[in-house]
Every structure is written in C-alpha cells, then in structure tokens.
Amino acid sequence: MMSMKKYFSQYAAIFFVIAGTVSFDASALTVKEKIAESPAVKAAIEELVLANRILYDQNAVDGYGHISVRNPANPNTFFLARSIAPSVVTVDDIIEFDMNGKALNGDVRVAYGERFIHSGILRNRPDINSVIHGHAAATLPYGLTGSTLKPIYHMSAFLGDGAPIFEIRDFASPNTDTDMFVGSIDLGDALSKSMGLQYFVLMRGHGYAVGADSIKKAVFRAIYAIQNANIQAEAMKMGTVQYLSPGEASRAQETIEKTVGRPWQLWSEKVIRP
Secondary structure, rough: OHHHHHHHHHHHHHHHHHHHHHOOOOHOOHHHHHHHHHHHHHHHHHHHHHHHHHHHOOOOOOOOOOOEOOOOOOOOOOEEEOOOOOOHHHHHHEEEEEOOOEEEEOOOOOOOOOOOHHHHHHHHOOHHHHOEEEOOOOOOOOOOOOOOOOOHHHHHHHOOOOOEEEHHOOOOOOOOOOOOOOOOOHHHHHHHHOOOOOEEEOOOOOOOEEOOOOOOHHHHHHHHHHHHHHHHHHHHOOOOOOOOOHHHHHHHHHHHHHHHHHHHHHHHHHHHHH
C-alpha cells in the first residue's frame, strides 16, 4: 500500500507540472476584475456610465443610441453597454469587445446590434477613443435633402467643411434594400470610410455617429452638432446663411474644445443630483 507521504509527493509533482503549463491571460479577466486591477479602466468605465445618462438627459439619444470608449489598458478592445436603454446603464452592464465587435471574456449577454459602428471607427481611426451613435431628429434632414450640415457657430466648429453622409445603399450587397442597420464588420468599415478624417458623419434615413479622443469631447460634439442642426434649419428659413469659414472653424475648434470640462460639469451635476 502506498504511504501517505509518497502519495502526496506524487500528487504535488503532478500539480506543479500542470500548473507550469498554464499561463495567465490578462485578457481573460472580466470587466469587474479589470476595474479592480486598473484605476484607468475604472475611471473610463465610470465616465462611460455617466456619459450615457448625460446623452439621454440632453436628448442626444433616447431609448436607442449608445456610446463606447477604447480600453485605456488595451487599445485593441473597447467598452460598451449591453443592449439596454442609455438612461439606465450601470457599471454592471458594460461589456468588453474586440475590434471586430466580438464580446470578450465569455460574455454572452445581448449586445447592441450596431456595435460595429464603434468597432469600425475605433479600428480605423486610432485618433478616436470614444464613439457615439444616436438618432436625433434634428440631424436627419441633412442626410436626406442635399443640404449639408455645416458649422454655424463656434460651438460646432468641429463640423469643419461639413458633415459627410453614409449612404448604406452604396455598400450593401447583394441587396441594396437593407434594414438600415450597421450590423456587420463590413458595414462598420464602410461607415468609417464615409466618415473619413471628419469627426461627425450622418447616416441617411437613420441618424449620426460622432467620435473624439475622449468621452467628454465626444459628448460635447454630439450635443452641439444637434444644436447646430436646429440653428441651421432656422437660419435657412430666413435667408442666406453665413457659415464659419474653414479658417474660422479650425481656430474656433482649437479654442472651444479646450473648455469641454465646463459643460461636462454642468451636465454631470444635473444627472447625478438626487
């Protein structure tokens, strides 16, 4: 009969052989574990949750719409809520995705069908770290009528020469009659291609997408693009519109976007206040 000492010696040897073949994979950590491990990830996700509430409060999204942020600890992944209304998003609702829109860490919760908007822009635009998609009614006419959404004042100077339009019919195959959703990797790449080097793109018959190098700036751009759309529509009723020149837009953007923390403070206090 094998002695207890010999038995445990053999058992321990087997254990250490097995353990030696197993390497630790940081990417396998859950979102909660990554929050606990990284202050930068914790801060990014908490800001992402707050941004969802702000966007809803400011009518940039409604029951639909979403915002993402690139993982500050791994630029090849991003965080986005599960398929849920923006106004009720919490830290527990956040999922990590790769740049093909695939959920990581074995997360099987229902994801937004248009997460490919985020993966496409974030993969193709390394200068962008946060993407927002919404369906604000004020922006829709500019994707339908041939009237270009252009910067009408300094707050929306990031619109530059005017917002490009993503025409899904130009990229859908084999049938151009789609459901209008950016529901695949290919369509996400096509949207990013239409966006080009701009920060705001209209989606004909659908909505808009906007990006920036930070959550705060992306939220700023979404809110003020919608305001621009409303002001421009009113101005066009009155006569010839004087838009910002390219030089004015460039200089105004550089100045105003240094101050995005100011409206962020206002918006965040409004949604945090009990």
